Amino acid sequence: MGDTVLVVGAGPAGLSAAANVTAAGYKVVMVEKEEVLGGAPILSGYARLVPSGEWAKDAIGRMVSRVEEDANCTVHKNAKVTQLDGEAGNFTATLSNGETVKAGAVVLATGFTHFDSINKPEWGFGTYEDVLTTTQMEQMVSSGKIICPSDGRVPERVAILLCVGSRDRQIGREWCSKICCTVSANLAMEIKEISPGTDVFIYYMDIRTYGLYEDKFYWKSQEEFKTKFVKARIAEVTASGDGRLLVKGEDTLVKRPIVIPFDIVVHAIGMDPNEDNPEISRIFGVGLEKHGFIERAEHYTNTCGTTRRGIYSCGAAYAPETIDDSISQGAAAGARAVADLHALVRKAG
């Protein structure tokens, strides 16, 4: 059906695409594999978002209700596309809930998968209770209480390790996850705000608080919240006899190895390609780029395209991406899908 766009994935990118398609007078069928809409910020319970400072449940919540209240948008939760037949202008999708959807175009807004810190065992996740990921720390911030999971004490010192699961050839992650520097600088401020007695140290290789995030996050975190940024990548996390964590790195200024005690260690986890991507590639007949993300069509003239005509993508499905950029790309993909459909219909008529 030439007036319907099938949007797969209801994260920031997919929600934005859907809203733009219906705004142009077309219909949307949305397919989301989880039972709630909102994508990673909702599913993982993020706290305040970068850069707006708004709580994730409020900000993304608004995007969710805009789509849920839209009469031109049909939503299938707990569902996946299991088969796609046809071609641009005339696709038929079979869903896992048994339904069939006819659509002229498809937008893949299927996002990313969080890096699983178990794959980096030397950093102690899964071995020590007080080693957490940024998503767990976001949830702790949302709960309003900063404590060590092991015994409930208030931490004196928290270390955030950047680039966990990013920029690491040893584990085949040759990309920068783009947002974790800023998210971590922000998280340090949130921790200090809730627990003024806790000092936060961030261990980094480079700080990538690009664009306007420089003063708003990197500088502010230091000047107003006394976050200490230390240039060193941590090699190992172990435990000391008294139940604290020992973080081993190089003091790159004096070129000596150092071991420092901490109460909580946070992994700033990166964004992996969606673990479903091999399946998505097979079902939708789209290519993947070398890291395993969805491959773009021609970079400048078909920015929202994939390797298959009539199928578009956006957001973290293409590469590690921020919420803001995922939303812009979702809007662009929705608009492009509608524009191409419009041209097809005009040609046929």
Next chain:
Amino acid sequence: MATYAEMQQIYDDIRGDFRYDHELNGCLNCGICTATCPSAQFYDYSPREIVQLLWTENVEQIYDAMQEKIWACAQCMTCAARCPFKNSPGGLVAIMREVAIKHEMQSAKDVLRPFGRVMLKLITTGNQLSPDMIQPDHFPDWGPNIQKVEGDLRLLRKAIPVKTLQTVDTAWEVSLKTSVEMYTIWEMTGVLRSLELMDENLFDVIEDFIDEKREDYEDWLEEQEEDEEDDD
């Protein structure tokens, strides 16, 4: 002190090694290698520093590091297993050491001198360490376990069901044929040439020994042929 041209030549030789581009991709300056390096715990040595000096082509400081620092590396390759950029700082040190030897640097001679005895033992017996070298007094760090080697060594070794291990003055018996093959390998890979550059006296002793062993082997081969002819 070397001239700048000499230092540049040393750097060029390191850079020109066929392994160089494989061991060095660039550097994220993260310090993981130094943090995991056992030698950095004890010496004024940092693998990140070595990588940075090479990457930034700092020929003077490279030369300086070759005086002492590179000899602190234990060649354990933990750095190579951990580097997020998949460099091998330990592999670079190996190249630098070979170049130090090639240039007959005094630092190389000083560091390698005590290993002359090991080299001699290795070439004459095919072993570095033999059971009869493990004297309880020499290994206080073994604690009570040392008693295991205090018994009748000869008898204990006889209990091992592998014939070549039933010796006490070598760790295992190396056959004449294997020894002669090893000499050829050491010759062709430049090990003996390096030895000659580092310690001429030791090289002469070892060369004589090798010649003798090769003659023994030739004799043995002839004997075999004669035996065969006798059988015919």
